[in-house]
């Protein structure tokens with residue numbers, strides 16, 4: 001991953017985590033193929049800016065590509 005900077009304050013100080021409700025949060029792709037051997041949900045992970053608290057969300061783009069190509 002390229003070096004990140006906070007879109008809110010420009011800081012480069014982050015801590016990783018995930019957004020949690022009663023369970024983990026997943027991205028479900030609208031164009032997912034169903035003939036794949038792995039779960040089609042992609043866990044959403046986060047990076048929190050340690051200077052202003054802004055949170056950015058990320059998913060595994062390699063897994064998304066596998067889901068769309070299968």
Ligand SMILES: [Zn+2]
Nearest residue numbers: 006009049052
């Ligand atoms: Zn920030």
